[in-house]
Amino acid sequence: MTELPDRSIEKDSDRGESSTVQIREMNIDDIAPIFHLGEQLFTSDLYPYLYRTWDEWEVIGMYNTDSEYCLVAEIDHQLAGFVLGTIINKASWIYGYITWLGVNPSFQRRGVADRLVDKIIERMIEDNVRLMLVDTDPANTPAINFFNRKGFGNAREHVFLSLNLAKHDYYGRLINYERDKAERNRPRLRRRS
Numbered sequence: 276m277t278e279l280p281d282r283s284i285e286k287d288s289d290r291g292e293s294s295t296v297q298i299r300e301m302n303i304d305d306i307a308p309i310f311h312l313g314e315q316l317f318t319s320d321l322y323p324y325l326y327r328t329w330d331e332w333e334v335i336g337m338y339n340t341d342s343e344y345c346l347v348a349e350i351d352h353q354l355a356g357f358v359l360g361t362i363i364n365k366a367s368w369i370y371g372y373i374t375w376l377g378v379n380p381s382f383q384r385r386g387v388a389d390r391l392v393d394k395i396i397e398r399m400i401e402d403n404v405r406l407m408l409v410d411t412d413p414a415n416t417p418a419i420n421f422f423n424r425k426g427f428g429n430a431r432e433h434v435f436l437s438l439n440l441a442k443h444d445y446y447g448r449l450i451n452y453e454r455d456k457a458e459r460n461r462p463r464l465r466r467r468s
């Protein structure tokens with residue numbers, strides 16, 4: 276197999292930037308900064324579904340199970356962005372799935388996501404991935420434009436439904452029942468301690 280050039284360190288001179296973007300594997304010290312950058316990016320007003328599913332366990336879990344597909348970008352030793360992905364083996368196909376991608380707003384539109392996605396795809400190709408998947412909120416124009424530009428296409432809309440259980444006739448009563456049960460048990464728990 277032809278050795279691909281290592282593009283982990285590249286100059287941004289073609290984009291008029293003097294700083295260097297470095298792509299490296301995520302390490303344990305990156306967990307909290309990545310989580311907090313994600314909190315800044317996946318906000319409830321912009322992308323409610325991304326907001327609901329992003330938490331520290333998401334970062335910890337992916338680092339635990341897929342560390343080879345957890346990459347960070349640094350510019351001048353600052354966290355510029357991250358990509359977290361995984362591989363799905365199904366019916367003789369191996370899919371690469373980009374689960375999370377985020378770039379610090381101060382470093383956006385400088386090709387950081389471009390480098391992160393190239394690097395994760397290079398790794399996935401080495402692991403026999405032949406089809407890439409990604410999903411995002413339909414209102415997320417920056418991400419959709421970005422992925423279209425990278426060659427992703429064949430967009431399909433996927434509908435997410437939600438149900439407020441507390442407002443539901445039956446489930447709401449179940450919630451009240453559980454709450455009352457917890458109330459009834461509380462004095463007994465106190466006596467034990």
Ligand SMILES: CC(C)(COP(=O)(O)OP(=O)(O)OC[C@H]1O[C@@H](n2cnc3c(N)ncnc32)[C@H](O)[C@@H]1OP(=O)(O)O)[C@@H](O)C(=O)NCCC(=O)NCCS
Nearest residue numbers: 316375376377378383384385386387388389417418420421
């Ligand atoms: C989507 C995102 C990762 C792009 O990162 P980036 O480093 O700015 O992207 P790049 O510089 O590599 O690529 C830039 C291209 O992406 C698209 N793009 C990025 N930001 C855009 C914006 N605000 N509006 C429209 N298109 C945008 C354009 O195609 C752009 O090319 P152009 O500058 O020639 O127009 C970044 O905007 C981000 O972190 N968004 C919030 C998190 C998110 O939505 N993640 C994806 C879902 S998990």
